[in-house]
């Protein structure tokens with residue numbers, strides 16, 4: 001194993017860390033839940049509020065092209081996702097975008113009527129599908145769940161659309177987008193990928209792999225801030241689809257105030273209503289960093305960081321027997337390491353108390369999320385070392401660490 005200092009010195013992305021506000025003495029390993037603040041984001045937000053909003057008020061919609069932000073920010077996202085301009089919108093949140101995409105895909109692939117979702121999907125994805133199924137009724141939309149590893153044996157004949165996570169949020173397992181998308185298409189199904197845990201961390205080839213639709217959020221590895229907007233991708237060939245949420249921003253001529261809905265051509269028909277200009281401003285500024293790096297360099301460092309963390313866990317007596325849920329094979333690993341532990345919650349709190357910011361997922365999972373944009377190899381080593389100390393000294397038994405917060 002190489003020394004952390006040596007790896008940090010040779011890291012071609014090391015200079016990017018200085019763009020972020022990170023507290024000294026803390027190791028931030030929760031960028032898979034909420035990315036840290038990039039200084040360029042706060043500067044741009046200050047400009048948009050104090051200059052554009054304060055001074056130009058309503059005219060800003062035209063003079064600063066606020067009205068086009070969902071599309072212009074979408075076009076900034078497109079290369080990060082391996083998509084083309086005009087195929088991505090930044091708007092709403094992941095859950096709402098999934099609703100729009102599922103409904104559109106069902107209709108595109110009628111008379112098929114099933115949505116196949118993975119049993120271990122992020123809960124919101126399945127709640128949204130359940131709600132859509134209730135709304136449309138059983139004749140038009142039936143929900144079926146399957147384990148992703150059983151997809152090969154699943155009868156897909158009546159499946160209109162398959163909804164899957166690119167990276168599983170609990171285990172950090174990365175799925176083979178190319179193979180599964182081909183499999184879906186061979187069975188006549190459309191596919192919608194949830195990119196929440198891969199956008200900005202993994203080089204994604206939505207166009208190359210012929211993906212139909214995708215959704216994601218910008219507040220995780222894209223660092224656009226708490227509650228930042230989501231995005232959706234709809235391949236150009238599907239953009240004639242009907243959109244179930246018909247809002248005026250998706251109208252062909254919203255400011256004609258016509259009595260009836262006429263959808264815009266292209267991706268903008270997937271817009272609903274007015275988007276937050278301030279939130280969009282944060283996304284624009286946060287995405288700037290991706291203009292100076294390639295996703296393949298980001299991916300390379302991300303794998304090296306998680307490798308380094310796993311190597312350190314393996315060399316230490318107190319951590320070497322922990323159950324690692326994340327696949328060790330690179331092709332199957334996202335940008336996090338998930339450990340299943342008997343005292344998962346109190347261990348996560350003991351880590352946070354000692355400056356290693358991680359999170360916890362039911363029932364017993366501690367997640368260590370690594371971002372190639374700012375994490376260092378020495379931080380991976382330090383996190384493993386502190387975890388080892390906590391287990392060795394049983395610091396997790398402190399009753400303070402068993403009190404649950406609302407957001408874990």
Ligand SMILES: *Cc1c(COP(=O)(O)O)cnc(C)c1O
Pocket residue numbers: 093094095096122124125165169194196197217230
């Ligand atoms: C974080 C996350 C979401 C969150 O959806 P929102 O609508 O942004 O709250 C959805 N799916 C996955 C897989 C996630 O990890």
